Amino acid sequence: MTAIVGGADILTALLSLVSEAQPSTSRLKSSTIVNMPDRRFDVVVIGGGIVGLSAAMRFASAYPQLRLLLVEKEESVGRHQSGHNSGVIHSGIYYKPGSLKARLCVEGAAAMIEFCGEHGIPYQICGKVIAATSDEEVPRLHSLLERGRANGLTGLRLLDRAELREIEPHCGGVAWLLVPGTGITDYAKVCEKYAELINAQGGTVQTSTEVTAIAERASETVIETNRGSVSTHFVINCAGLHSDRVSRMAGVTPGVKIVPFRGEYYDLVPERRHLVRSLIYPVPDLRFPFLGVHFTRRIGGDVDAGPNAVLAFKREGYRKTDINLRDVFETFAYPGFWKMAAQYWRSGAAEMYRSFRKSAFVKALQTLVPEVRASDLIADGSGVRAQALRPDGSLVDDFQFECTRTMLHVWNVPSPAATASLSIAREIVQMAAQGFGLERD
């Protein structure tokens, strides 16, 4: 991916005049705040992941008169959760009826399919099989069917063994649910397209720009970055794994802490990819926001196995050995973490064990596809989920936003937020318009 800088290109030139890579500071240096129109914006979006980009794109099209800037600390957009995910266009079957996740996923999946079609981004509606692997799981599979219907999904049906053989001949288990509307795409490409459209609509996407401090003043908010400062009327915080920290920079105490959970993948070797035609998932334990290891055919044709969900010792740590002392300290110093650990230590320990022992990972996968062998799987990268945790130890399940007079904070947008990004953006812009008192031209 290449760095995308567009719209007010002049900003880049101005920013490069300002001192290189200023150190992180919580105090703003007013000398770097220039009273130049080019450094003044109406809306600044922090974070060039799929949610920030989508929100910025929506702002740019709904409010073309607003001067809009999106800042992203990495060299290009979509480098964290949005570029390290399974690429699934979720149907919306898993989420509690009436929740934001349920509504925005169902609407967002349809919008994503339309968007991919319109902009030539590869996608496929390949369907998914959810397999109950024991008799105990069958009632939960039936509840999932009910939940899916309550969420307005059509075409869901239980399969008998003969039907399963036609669809996924190598899938094991005792009962199966077909979700025909599930699809796959490439969200890194979606992010690039969102950025292109923001620029085309007159906004600016500024990469390699990390927000280090935020100060709210009477008539404006000043944002300091490693490349100088900008002022704005409104801020949208879509900083993903750092969204709680960005809120604190602005003096807002989020009621949650972001805890990073790494999801590790294996890849099926090419000669064994025939074992999975599309997507094979287990029946999830709906107490957790994670779906359990599964098989996903990628849009490029390879087949992923995973991801698991292990506590990460670095917010953007993609390897088991990645550790950041600040991140570890913050997680362990948070009372909610220990309350969560006391409740779920068994499943946490099992996930950790599977992470270090390939044979245990393979065993979990064999419940779905019994023919899979350890030699069929090669380690293939990971992603880190930003999961919001409450002080009482409960994991925030639904999408969560908070809007103040001048800032909107996006605190919890885990899966299916890539699927739902277009409808999340509509929600964000609606909330912001109301909260900030924006008027259309």
Ligand SMILES: Cc1cc2nc3c(=O)[nH]c(=O)nc-3n(C[C@H](O)[C@H](O)[C@H](O)COP(=O)(O)OP(=O)(O)OC[C@H]3O[C@@H](n4cnc5c(N)ncnc54)[C@H](O)[C@@H]3O)c2cc1C
């Ligand atoms: C392993 C895994 C599998 C998943 N699978 C799926 C799936 O199949 N389907 C689906 O719909 N969803 C899936 N998801 C969920 C989905 O990917 C995320 O919910 C979504 O990408 C969140 O987008 P985001 O923009 O909030 O976060 P991010 O993509 O993490 O973006 C946040 C951005 O903010 C930037 N940033 C942070 N701090 C600053 C700062 N101070 N200054 C400037 N920039 C900053 C970061 O660099 C980052 O680019 C998966 C997630 C993971 C991790």
